[in-house]
Amino acid sequence: MLGPVGPAKRNSAERRLPILTYHSLDDCGSVLSTSPAAFARHLQTLRESGANVLSLRDGAERLRRGDLPDRALVITFDDGFRTVLEHGLPLLSRHGFTATVFVVSGYVGQTNSWPSQPAYLHRQRLLDWPEIRQLAAAGIDIGAHSRTHPHLPGLSGAEIEAEIVESRKEIEDQIGERVDSFAYPYGEYDEAVLAIASARLSVACSADLGFACSTSNPFALERLDVYYLQASWACRRLFSRPLRAYVALRRAARELRGRAVRS
Numbered sequence: 001m002l003g004p005v006g007p008a009k010r011n012s013a014e015r016r017l018p019i020l021t022y023h024s025l026d027d028c029g030s031v032l033s034t035s036p037a038a039f040a041r042h043l044q045t046l047r048e049s050g051a052n053v054l055s056l057r058d059g060a061e062r063l064r065r066g067d068l069p070d071r072a073l074v075i076t077f078d079d080g081f082r083t084v085l086e087h088g089l090p091l092l093s094r095h096g097f098t099a100t101v102f103v104v105s106g107y108v109g110q111t112n113s114w115p116s117q118p119a120y121l122h123r124q125r126l127l128d129w130p131e132i133r134q135l136a137a138a139g140i141d142i143g144a145h146s147r148t149h150p151h152l153p154g155l156s157g158a159e160i161e162a163e164i165v166e167s168r169k170e171i172e173d174q175i176g177e178r179v180d181s182f183a184y185p186y187g188e189y190d191e192a193v194l195a196i197a198s199a200r201l202s203v204a205c206s207a208d209l210g211f212a213c214s215t216s217n218p219f220a221l222e223r224l225d226v227y228y229l230q231a232s233w234a235c236r237r238l239f240s241r242p243l244r245a246y247v248a249l250r251r252a253a254r255e256l257r258g259r260a261v262r263s
Contacts, residue, residue: 016211017063018238019056019074019223024081025088030122032079034226036087042226045235046073047095055141056100056181060203060218071239075099076205076223078145078183079112082125085135093138101127101135102145102183102205105170108132114149116185129174136175143181144168153190160196168200181205187223194219209251211244 023032025039034042046053052069054062059074075092077084080103092099107114109128112121127135136142144167146152152160164182171179180202184193187207197204197219210222228250229235237243 015063015066015068015214016239016244017059017068017072017074017213017221019059019076019205019212019221020229021205021207021223021225022075022077022084022088023079024124025083025086026081026124028122028124031227032121036083036091039087040091042229042235043091043095043097046097046238049236049238051238053095053097053099055098056143056203056205057141060181060212060221063212063214063216064218066214073238076143076183077101079104079149080108080127080132080145081112082127082131085127085131089135089138089140092140098139098141100141100143100181101132102143102181103127103132103167103171104145104147104149104185105167106147107149108174112149116150132171133175136177141181142171142175142177142179143183144171144179145183146185149185151186151188152184152193153188157192157196160193161200164196165200189220209254210247 022034025036026033027035050071052072054072054074056074056076059072062068075097077088077099080101084101107126109126111123111125113123132142146163147167150163152163168179182197182201182204184204184206189206201219203221204219205223206220208220208222212221216222224247228247234243
């Protein structure tokens with residue numbers, strides 16, 4: 001399901017890997033939602049731009065090795081909503097693209113009603129195990145997103161270990177494939193979380209806004225939430241310096257807001 005792979009970039013200092021973050025594909029208007037029509041436009045634009053869509057596992061490994069193809073990117077979905085199967089898989093397959101879906105193993109077949117979920121967020125159905133196996137059989141990479149979607153920083157070492165290791169094992173037992181990628185719930189991590197992730201996984205994603213690059217921590221890879229790509233020009237210019245400058249400005253603004261709230 002991978003797109004055509006072009007020549008590797010020669011200058012390692014310029015290698016950038018956009019890792020796009022989606023959640024649900026629906027029209028409910030939630031902050032976690034992207035409409036199926038918008039997702040279809042995104043994929044069409046990426047196809048027209050010559051994007052090489054890789055799984056997270058492949059993209060991270062090629063970034064590390066220094067042979068990342070031109071216009072490489074990764075598409076990820078957090079939480080494992082059923083809409084990824086309903087709307088996402090047909091559109092991805094139409095373009096020959098793959099994706100990585102991060103599953104909350106303890107809530108498979110239920111809804112996104114874990115205890116830490118804000119009350120204002122719309123509850124929606126999550127994939128069940130047969131549906132997850134269907135995605136895996138279609139070439140979609142399955143990663144772990146914890147067992148219960150907690151805020152990992154501040155938990156004990158044993159609790160962090162359980163959320164990472166047990167979720168991974170549960171998914172592996174169900175799909176019969178190795179699972180070595182992880183996305184931190186809410187994108188949150190601290191030194192204790194990183195220490196356990198680096199000992200147990202091959203790659204992990206944060207919610208730090210930016211492009212993954214050759215100097216990124218492979219256990220806290222930056223991602224681009226599609227919220228920041230809503231402007232019609234953003235997907236068309238995904239591999240451009242102006243887009244990188246735009247993302248850097250949005251990241252700086254987000255960090256300033258975060259500091260203001262903490263103070």
